[in-house]
Amino acid sequence: MSTLITGDRAARLDARPPARPPRLRRWLTGWAFVTPAVALFLLMGVYTIASGFLLSFATWNGFTPQWTWVGLKNYADLLYADLTLAPELRRALWNTLQVMVAVPVLTVVVALPLAMMLNSVTRLRALLRSVYFLPYVTSGIAVYYAWRYVLQPDGAINLLLGSLGLGSLAQPQGWLGNPDTALPTLILILVWSSVPVATLLYLSGLQAIDGNVIEAAQIDGAAPRHVLRHIIWPLLRPITIAIVLLGVRDALHGFQIFLIMTNGGPGGHTDVLGLMTYRLSFMKGLAPTLGVASALGWLLFAGAVLMTLAFGRRVR
């Protein structure tokens, strides 16, 4: 960034700037460069956002030619009025909140020590970094199925626990079949997939810290935990904020892993808001739930904006 500022200043101080093309030409060039992006948004974005928003004030089953306008009823139904939707929403919200808090916190707790250890060694560093990245690059349906395979009742995790003499911890219904372990298991898998990027970011942050600062503190008699707490942690704060914000957004918007691994089960114990929206949009056959689905989608949008604003204000 600093080179940019000095560059700008140098250009401004230059007594005679190079001749610039006439204004209209410059404008037309600029617009030409953004035209493809804007055109694609006009085609795909404007209609979908506008119609999705309008649909949240109507009921429709996807097949009848007409929408029926109902005003704010969809939002009211979701938040308190409807006797099946409101409790369903509250349960999904509670699960979503657990994911939203647990995943970023655990990601930081795992990734920071990992990055510090990685920073302290020289041999094997490149190899380990590639290995750590595996969960990120392969994240998706194939890996979720591999997890399902090792988590099933006679799967590798239960066998591993048995052979370690921890057979009492094994889950005879499978880790995803037991209502008490299903959500924590999914949270751990989400952490497993988000640790790679977090570790990489922390590692680059650690490498940017001036070694002299830490050395000076050590000469002044600071213990390692003080160095961590008063020097490293504050300097890495922007990275921590980025990791937490990305995690919160993923928790609100993402539901693929829940759809593929448990589809909300057992008994709704892993239902999340994104999955509930998906169900209302595509899984209700001829029932007129599309308006409610849109309303829930916009509540998710509002939630993401509010969380980011609140968090942004706190850290400032």
Add this chain to the structure above:
Amino acid sequence: MRRFAYLGLIAYALISVYPFVWMVSGAFKSRTEILEGDLLPREPTLDTLITTWGQLHFFDYFLNSLKVTAMTVAGVLVVYSLASYAFAVLDFPGRRFLYWFFVALLFVPGITVLLPVVILEKNLGVLGTHLGLVLPFVNGTAPLTVLLLTNSFRSIPRELREAARSDGAGEARIYWSVYLPLSKPAHITIAVLTAVPTWNEYVLTRVSISDKALYTLPLGLESLISSEVPRYNEVMAASLIIVLPVIALFLLLQRYFVTGLVGAIKG
């Protein structure tokens, strides 16, 4: 101290590869052996991989996945690289507004617009085609791509631009021969960040593609597990087939990808 570090690092490396080890082991097991719990197959067999590949027309699905991913990556790189260049260095009315508008779209959840996208595509007549997947995929990457590429173009010293201009280069020329080569790592990062989720995409593909001839690999994989008793050796073989190309791509581009990602987040 260093010994503890290595211990911790190797322990986490094992956690990182854990499901892949079982994926590979399962893919080389026969239908009977998969029911036993050993990690190493007693009689490793290639039959599972071969039959899975053949039975499920995996080659067709593979080509479909490749086509959709390549079109999406190409679309993203062309459309948003040009726009980001304009946001970073050009001067025209609406520049700041458009930039922040694209970035703000980050807050719109994919699931919120999924249903309207399906309705729109039905009306446009592209629902259920590969183009019908590529258009929303490209559009959906807009916020992050614009954010990262604009950042990367901004970090290039302006003097280079002025120098190229005084040599008589036009805007297209400056973009192509000065800015694009200098932000190669950022573009490769975007290519990987787009290719990986597109290759694995399941939700929009599931709700829009019904013609089996147009299936991508994730849908082929899903059809294996939705049968009553999933044969996990075939499921793992199919998973391995899906995962390997992405790993190869990552190893190939890793050097650029890492510097690009770090540079992008820092800026």
